[in-house]
Amino acid sequence: MSADGGGDVLLRADHVKKYFPIRKGIVLQHEVAKVHAVDDVSIEVRAGETLGLVGESGCGKSTLGRCIIRLHDLSSGSVFFDGRDISRLSRRALRPLRRQMQMVFQDPYASLNPRKRVGTIIADPLRIHHQGDRGQVKKRVQELLELVGLSPEHLNRYPHEFSGGQRQRIGVARALALHPRLIIADEPVSALDVSIRAQVINLFDDLQEELSLTYIFIAHDLGVVRHVSDRIAVMYLGKIVEISPAEELYQRPIHPYTEALLSAVPIPDPDLSARREHIVLEGDVPSPIVPPSGCRFHPRCRYATEICALQEPPLVAHGADGHLAACHHPLNVGGAAAASAPEAAPESGGAGGVSSGQVTGRPGSGS
Amino acid sequence: MTGTPLLEVRNLKVSFRTEDGTVRAVGGVSFTLSEGETLGIVGESGSGKSVTMMSVMRLIIDHNARFEGEVLYKGRDLMTLGQDQMRKVRGSEIAMIFQDPMTSLNPVYRVGWQISEQIRAHEQISKRAAHARAVELLGAVGIPHPRERVDDYPHQFSGGMRQRVMIAMALSCSPDLLIADEPTTALDVTIQAQILNLIKKLKDDFGSAVVLITHDMGVVADIADRVAVMYAGRVIEQGSKHDVFYDPQHPYTWGLLGSIARLDRPRPKRLTAIKGMPPSLISLPGGCSFGPRCPHRWERCAELPELIDKVGGGHLDACHLAPEQKRDRRERAIHPELSEERA
Numbered sequence: 001m002s003a004d005g006g007g008d009v010l011l012r013a014d015h016v017k018k019y020f021p022i023r024k025g026i027v028l029q030h031e032v033a034k035v036h037a038v039d040d041v042s043i044e045v046r047a048g049e050t051l052g053l054v055g056e057s058g059c060g061k062s063t064l065g066r067c068i069i070r071l072h073d074l075s076s077g078s079v080f081f082d083g084r085d086i087s088r089l090s091r092r093a094l095r096p097l098r099r100q101m102q103m104v105f106q107d108p109y110a111s112l113n114p115r116k117r118v119g120t121i122i123a124d125p126l127r128i129h130h131q132g133d134r135g136q137v138k139k140r141v142q143e144l145l146e147l148v149g150l151s152p153e154h155l156n157r158y159p160h161e162f163s164g165g166q167r168q169r170i171g172v173a174r175a176l177a178l179h180p181r182l183i184i185a186d187e188p189v190s191a192l193d194v195s196i197r198a199q200v201i202n203l204f205d206d207l208q209e210e211l212s213l214t215y216i217f218i219a220h221d222l223g224v225v226r227h228v229s230d231r232i233a234v235m236y237l238g239k240i241v242e243i244s245p246a247e248e249l250y251q252r253p254i255h256p257y258t259e260a261l262l263s264a265v266p267i268p269d270p271d272l273s274a275r276r277e278h279i280v281l282e283g284d285v286p287s288p289i290v291p292p293s294g295c296r297f298h299p300r301c302r303y304a305t306e307i308c309a310l311q312e313p314p315l316v317a318h319g320a321d322g323h324l325a326a327c328h329h330p331l332n333v334g335g336a337a338a339a340s341a342p343e344a345a346p347e348s349g350g351a352g353g354v355s356s357g358q359v360t361g362r363p364g365s366g367s
Numbered sequence: 368m369t370g371t372p373l374l375e376v377r378n379l380k381v382s383f384r385t386e387d388g389t390v391r392a393v394g395g396v397s398f399t400l401s402e403g404e405t406l407g408i409v410g411e412s413g414s415g416k417s418v419t420m421m422s423v424m425r426l427i428i429d430h431n432a433r434f435e436g437e438v439l440y441k442g443r444d445l446m447t448l449g450q451d452q453m454r455k456v457r458g459s460e461i462a463m464i465f466q467d468p469m470t471s472l473n474p475v476y477r478v479g480w481q482i483s484e485q486i487r488a489h490e491q492i493s494k495r496a497a498h499a500r501a502v503e504l505l506g507a508v509g510i511p512h513p514r515e516r517v518d519d520y521p522h523q524f525s526g527g528m529r530q531r532v533m534i535a536m537a538l539s540c541s542p543d544l545l546i547a548d549e550p551t552t553a554l555d556v557t558i559q560a561q562i563l564n565l566i567k568k569l570k571d572d573f574g575s576a577v578v579l580i581t582h583d584m585g586v587v588a589d590i591a592d593r594v595a596v597m598y599a600g601r602v603i604e605q606g607s608k609h610d611v612f613y614d615p616q617h618p619y620t621w622g623l624l625g626s627i628a629r630l631d632r633p634r635p636k637r638l639t640a641i642k643g644m645p646p647s648l649i650s651l652p653g654g655c656s657f658g659p660r661c662p663h664r665w666e667r668c669a670e671l672p673e674l675i676d677k678v679g680g681g682h683l684d685a686c687h688l689a690p691e692q693k694r695d696r697r698e699r700a701i702h703p704e705l706s707e708e709r710a
Contacts, residue, residue, distance in 0.1 A: 003385035056555035163644050190396045193411040194582060198640035205637065220555065221627035227638065250630060264560040267583025267631045268624060270608045273588045280564055283511075284525045 007047030009083075010182060010214050011068065015040045016077035018060075018067050023290065036288045037063040037239035040077070046142045047181070050208065050215040052229030052246065054222060054261070058285055059217045065184045069101050070094055080187040081182070099129055102175035103310075106187035108167030112159040118145075121157030126178045144173040149203060158241055165196035166326065172203065176211070184216045189224060197224070204228060220266050226250055231322070234258050237288055239298040240315060244323040252332045254318050254325035257297045295328065371442065372399040372549040373576050373627070374423070374544060374665035375708075377471060379436035381415075381422050383429065388649040392418040394600040395436070396616045397674075402543065405570065405577040407591030407608075409584060415600040415643055419548050424463055428615045440544070459489040460538035466549035468529035469661055478532050479517030486539045504535040506563060507572075528559035541573055548580045563590055584623055588612060598622050599646055599656035602674055606682035616677070616684035616693065619657045632702075639700060655687070663688060 018038040038060040045051045053061040055273045066072045068079055070086060078087040086097060092340055102125075105111040112121055122141045126132065132140065142152035148169040166190060174246065175183055185204070189197045202222060207213060219225050225232055226246055233243040242255040253259045263279040281300045286292050294301050298308035307328050315326040317332050380391040393415040394555040400406050404706045407460060421427050423438050438445040445456065457463075465471045471482060482504060483497035492500075498517070505513035508531040521529060527583060537545055547566065551559035567590060570577055578589060587594055587608070596604040596619065604617040615621055622641040628634075643660040646652055652659055654669040661668070667687040674685040686693075 006491065056557060165530060165644065193645075194584075195411060195622055195626050196644070198628075198638035201628070202637055202640055221628075222556070223630050227628035227634060247634065262559060262630065264556040265630055266559075266563075266583060267652050268584035268588045268629065269631055270561035270588045270612050272631055273585075278560060280560045280563075282525060284558070285555075295488065 007049065007175075007214075009048040010043050010081070011045040011216075012080040013041060013043050013064070013068055014078045014080065016064065016067055016079065017075045018063050018072055018074045026148050030205060032047055034292055035237045038067060039291070041235075041238075041240050042077075043233060043240065043243070045182070045216060047214055048208075049230040050217055052225035052232040053216060053218045054220060054225050054232060055235035056220060056261075056285055058288065059235040060288070062186050063105070064235070065186050065216060065218050067096075069103055069184055071103070095129075099178040100180050101179065101182040101184065102180040104168075104171050104175050104183060104185040104188045107191055108164050108171055109159075109191070109363050111171055112167055114159055116158075117155065118157055118159065118162075121159070121170065122155070122174050123179055125174060129178055131178065140177065141173075144176055147176065147207070148173045163196070164192050165200055167213055168192060168200050169203065172207070173202075176207070180213070182214045182216070184218070185217045187220070188217075190221060201228060217328050222262060223285075227294065235263065237285060237291050237324065239296060240322075241297065241327070242325040243315070244325075245321055246324055248321065252323075253331055253354060254330045255297075255327045256303050256329070256331060258325075295326070303331075303366060307330070312336050371406075371486050372439075373402045373441065374400040374578075375437075376419070376423065377437040377439065379419060379422060379438065381418050381427070382433045383432070384431040384650075388650045389442060391600055391651060392421065392648055394651070396597075396600075396602055397436075398602065398605065399554055399594055400555040400576050400578065403570075403574050403576055405579060405592045407587035407594045408580045408596060408597060409579060409582065411582055411588055413599075413648065415648075416597050418577060419597075420463070420548060420580060424457060424461060424546065425450075426463075448574050455489070458485055458542070459540040461544045462542040463546040463548065464530070464533045464537050464550050466552050468526055468553065468692055469521075469563035471533055472529060473515040474521050476519055477518050478524070482517075482524070482532070482539055484552065485536055489540050500537075500539065504539055505532070508532070508535045508569070509561075510535075513620065517596050526554055527561060528560055530554065530558075531565065535571070538569060538573060542575055544578070545570075545575045546578045546580070546587060547674070550579070551586065552583075554580070555708070559586075563580070566590065571670070575641075584612075584627060596623070599651060600648060601656065602656065602683075604675065604684045606680070606684075610678075610680065610682040614682070615676065615697065615701070616659050616682065616690065617657075617686045618688075618696075618700065621697050622660075626702045645685070655685070662700075698702075 016038055017040055019034040020037055022033045022035065023029045024032045041064055045156060053064065054060045063072060068072055074087050081097060086094065103224045119141050122144055123137050126137045127142060141155055145152050150166060150169055189200050192200060208215060208249065217228050231243065231245045232246050232249050233240050235259050242258045250262065253262055256362065260279045260281050263277060267273045283300055286299060294310050295313050298304040311325050313326045313328045315324050316329055317324050377397050379393055379396045383390045383392060386623040396419050402615045408416045422434060434446060476576065479498060482501035486492060486497045486500055502513045502517050507519055508527060510516050524532060533702055551562050554562060566577065581587060591608050592605055595602045598619050604611060604615065604620050611620065615624065625639040626641060628638060641660055646656055655672050658664050658668040670689050674683045676683050678690050
């Protein structure tokens with residue numbers, strides 16, 4: 001994983017909004033309300049980096065991913081890919097660009113056509129975009145299968161003959177068929193078992209290095225996101241509440257929602273788990289149809305004051321390294337914390353600002 | 368936590384006849400559970416963890432299923448009970464909550480009705496009194512405005528709230544044993560934290576023993592007293608939470624611990640993945656089922672290892688390696704970041 005991701009901006013989303021209308025009536029349909037799925041989000045993704053998008057279900061992370069790749073039309077705002085505004089392009093004009101951005105979906109059982117052979121599934125994008133004759137297509141398919149760690153002989157099999165992890169590899173091979181520059185992976189490992197998950201994450205790592213890909217990695221598992229990402233954006237109810245270099249986010253969360261999210265992740269270490277502070281958020285995520293006034297997190301926030309209900313906090317920089325947060329009462333800011341570089345203390349526990357002190361579970365001998 | 372065990376499972380075997388052959392879903396599982404204790408059963412899909420507990424509840428009703436072994440609940444063998452007697456045990460003595468709160472509630476009945484139905488099935492009590500108990504229970508599991516919410520339908524609740532309703536229902540007859548099958552897998556992390564806290568609190572209030580089935584080592588570390596790790600239908604390691612997390616003996620447990628992207632450790636360059644896939648339960652490999660995926664395989668692994676106590680203190684494992692041989696190998700498996708430093 002490239003550490004700095006200091007390439008040119010490959011993708012820029014500018015004040016992207018996506019509202020889904022709720023209609024009533026059978027003959028005369030009229031709009032009664034809107035779901036504010038993505039509400040004024042701006043992000044930049046640099047070439048070669050991995051941007052992680054995290055948040056709970058319904059926070060709009062998948063919708064944002066789909067807006068970026070134009071699987072949804074935007075309600076307003078624009079998306080620039082390689083400097084070009086693609087948010088208003090027609091389907092036809094979009095087609096050559098689609099080659100450069102591909103998607104890997106969450107459910108490897110639903111995203112592969114069960115009636116097609118694996119070879120056909122992977123070859124489809126090549127055929128649709130007229131890439132080479134039959135011989136070349138077949139050769140490329142075999143190449144791709146090998147690239148994702150499957151045997152080239154597998155091309156005549158059907159999806160049901162594969163396990164979840166292998167299917168996800170097929171989904172990745174299909175996404176890579178057209179030599180894309182940007183891959184949007186929407187929860188690519190959450191349907192997989194733990195031991196298989198690590199294999200697929202390592203595959204994403206290797207492919208990025210080999211093919212210099214740019215990833216937008218959407219997931220709800222904060223451990224996975226930390227592992228793959230260079231930068232991470234945390235979303236809540238359609239808004240980005242914090243965006244930061246990956247390690248920095250775990251060492252020094254600024255937004256109370258990020259802090260709570262980190263502390264809620266169960267840690268496979270009994271002593272540390274008993275010792276650390278668990279911040280348990282009250283209640284559920286509010287409805288995105290009528291989002292709360294002011295800061296959308298204020299009804300569940302333990303630091304909330306009057307201003308939080310009245311005024312929406314802007315996403316502003318805290319520190320010089322591109323760490324932005326939208327909060328009236330930012331945590332972990334000010335002198336000492338801001339000055340210490342995240343690299344200075346890699347051993348301290350990253351979870352919710354609780355330091356573990358020791359790497360636990362290591363028996364006395366052997367190291 | 369002494370005395371006669373609340374639940375004792377002895378060499379439970381469950382197999383299903385299918386067109387492709389016999390699926391040996393559970394291949395000889397034994398464990399005991401004391402009163403008030405929490406046992407975490409960890410494993411991946413297909414490891415037999417759910418089938419084991421479903422069999423304990425006698426919820427698998429299938430002509431093609433074959434059961435062997437004993438399930439002693441307070442000394443009584445549940446496997447020999449008739450369905451009528453079993454129905455009295457379920458709900459009032461042993462209750463179960465499931466992974467998916469969306470499908471385990473009936474969408475066409477109000478939640479209050481569903482809770483009082485269960486109470487009235489086990490106790491002679493008026494409708495009005497059962498309804499009042501339902502309100503009380505909803506309050507106890509932290510549903511705001513229980514008096515109004517009791518008349519709502521399941522679709523009017525969020526996922527986390529539905530799981531609370533399920534828990535209220537499970538607790539309605541104060542069971543001595545609560546079986547929770549992946550109770551938080553379908554929920555978001557913040558809601559998961561709420562539900563785990565609730566289970567912990569209720570366990571203390573009601574004094575129930577809990578069997579928690581999960582694939583998440585983090586959840587187990589949080590809530591369990593003892594842990595059993597399952598692989599391919601067998602328990603491969605079992606012991607106190609401390610033993611299993613700080614002195615794990617089986618290479619599969621190491622693999623599970625090493626393959627998680629953990630927040631409490633420095634980020635390793637690569638995760639240590641376990642090679643390959645779990646075996647098919649129709650044609651299990653001879654010998655140790657983990658053998659084909661195990662990097663520490665040697666000649667003895669061709670024979671099936673027994674689940675025995677080699678390190679002492681009731682810490683069982685099914686691996687042919689001697690504890691001394693394991694130390695260094697384990698280090699590298701569980702701490703990928705350490706082996707990178709060395710390299």
